[in-house]
Amino acid sequence: MAYQIICPECGQEGLDPRRSQTDCSACHKTFVLTPHCPQCDAELERVQACGAVDFFCNHCNNLVSKRAARYDIRPA
Ligand SMILES: [Zn+2]
Ligand SMILES: [Zn+2]
Numbered sequence: 001m002a003y004q005i006i007c008p009e010c011g012q013e014g015l016d017p018r019r020s021q022t023d024c025s026a027c028h029k030t031f032v033l034t035p036h037c038p039q040c041d042a043e044l045e046r047v048q049a050c051g052a053v054d055f056f057c058n059h060c061n062n063l064v065s066k067r068a069a070r071y072d073i074r075p076a
Helices: none
Strands: 013-015 021-023 030-036 045-049 052-057 062-064 070-075
Antiparallel strands (some): 021 030, 030 070
C-alpha cells in the first residue's frame, strides 16, 4: 500500500503524494500538494528513483522520502 497523506477535508488517509494534484480516495475532493523540505523548507522536486517517486531538495542536495516531506495542501 502506497503512503498516503491525511486529507484536510475528511481526515482520512486519501491523498497520493506522488502526484502534484490528487483526488482524495475517501471524499473525492481535489487538492494540490506541494512538498517542502523538512530541513530548509524549500520546495521539493519530484524524482523517479528505482520505480518509486521521491523528492529531492536542491538546496540541501538531498533526497527526501515521502514520509519525511512536509506538505502544503490546498484545494484545487
Ligand atoms: Zn478527503
Ligand atoms: Zn532542504
